[in-house]
Amino acid sequence: MLTPISGRLRAALAPLSAAAVLAGLLAGCSGSGANSPAGADKAGASARTESPAARATAPDDGAYRRWGLDKPLAAPPAPPAARMTREVKEGGAPLVVRRVPTKDKVVFVTIDDGAEKDPEFVKMARELKLPFSMFLTDDIARAGSGYGYFGGLRDAPGGKAAANGVHNHTLSHPNLRTLAPEAQRREICGQQDALEKRFGTRPALFRPPYGNYNDATLTAAGSCGVKAVVLWEVTMQINDMRYAQSGGLRPGDIVLAHFRGPQELKGTSMTKMVTNMLRSIQAQGYTVARLEDYL
Numbered sequence: 001m002l003t004p005i006s007g008r009l010r011a012a013l014a015p016l017s018a019a020a021v022l023a024g025l026l027a028g029c030s031g032s033g034a035n036s037p038a039g040a041d042k043a044g045a046s047a048r049t050e051s052p053a054a055r056a057t058a059p060d061d062g063a064y065r066r067w068g069l070d071k072p073l074a075a076p077p078a079p080p081a082a083r084m085t086r087e088v089k090e091g092g093a094p095l096v097v098r099r100v101p102t103k104d105k106v107v108f109v110t111i112d113d114g115a116e117k118d119p120e121f122v123k124m125a126r127e128l129k130l131p132f133s134m135f136l137t138d139d140i141a142r143a144g145s146g147y148g149y150f151g152g153l154r155d156a157p158g159g160k161a162a163a164n165g166v167h168n169h170t171l172s173h174p175n176l177r178t179l180a181p182e183a184q185r186r187e188i189c190g191q192q193d194a195l196e197k198r199f200g201t202r203p204a205l206f207r208p209p210y211g212n213y214n215d216a217t218l219t220a221a222g223s224c225g226v227k228a229v230v231l232w233e234v235t236m237q238i239n240d241m242r243y244a245q246s247g248g249l250r251p252g253d254i255v256l257a258h259f260r261g262p263q264e265l266k267g268t269s270m271t272k273m274v275t276n277m278l279r280s281i282q283a284q285g286y287t288v289a290r291l292e293d294y295l
């Protein structure tokens with residue numbers, strides 16, 4: 001059973017793994033490279049139960065063709081009966097997750113920042129019943145048409161049980177390692193408050209910009225209700241995914257993508273980028289599951 005990583009264990013993990021550096025270099029967020037310890041990553045067998053969210057994700061016939069796929073996204077298996085995360089005790093640190101421990105041939109799609117607000121992607125996500133998790137930065141998500149767009153993405157066709165998660169990616173997207181503990185707290189807890197006010201739910205998950213964090217980040221996140229810090233080992237570019245480990249996708253991979261449009265994607269639309277990602281996931285024999293069903 002996984003528990004929040006102790007200070008001693010974090011220290012033991014502190015030397016940078018090649019994977020951690022590579023994951024940072026592959027990060028779409030421009031800026032300094034990742035400098036973060038490896039997250040908890042242990043496999044554990046779990047009993048399964050029927051899941052309304054899993055049942056609700058079966059895509060309707062034909063939608064996949066409209067969005068450039070050769071076959072529907074396979075419904076994911078029922079998620080584990082027990083989730084990985086626990087309430088963080090006072091002064092404790094949340095779990096750090098770089099890849100979800102599972103043997104299921106599933107991956108998790110995460111989409112960051114919130115700059116591009118393409119209405120076509122809302123249509124695509126709903127028609128494909130695509131599960132994904134959003135990590136929103138207040139400054140970026142609030143610009144233009146604002147948070148309403150993400151509310152539309154959160155409300156999935158399967159109802160509340162299948163809703164897409166809206167999670168914390170700070171107020172202003174700083175490199176948290178350069179900030180004092182109190183400033184980190186403002187960035188993380190400020191966005192917890194903003195998202196709770198906007199969406200009525202306090203986010204359980206947090207992703208530090210550029211994957212950069214330190215002990216003060218974990219303490220701050222734990223103090224304002226974050227249950228897990230979500231990192232990644234796979235990054236979606238424009239046409240292809242890039243992997244921290246050679247050999248392509250592995251069960252439980254967390255794929256980092258961004259809300260980006262043609263300006264950032266060299267003329268490619270967000271929906272085309274997502275199609276490219278889903279085609280590659282399918283070609284490798286995987287399907288997409290909901291991160292919140294595992295964490």
Ligand SMILES: [Zn+2]
Nearest residue numbers: 029112113209
């Ligand atoms: Zn970001």
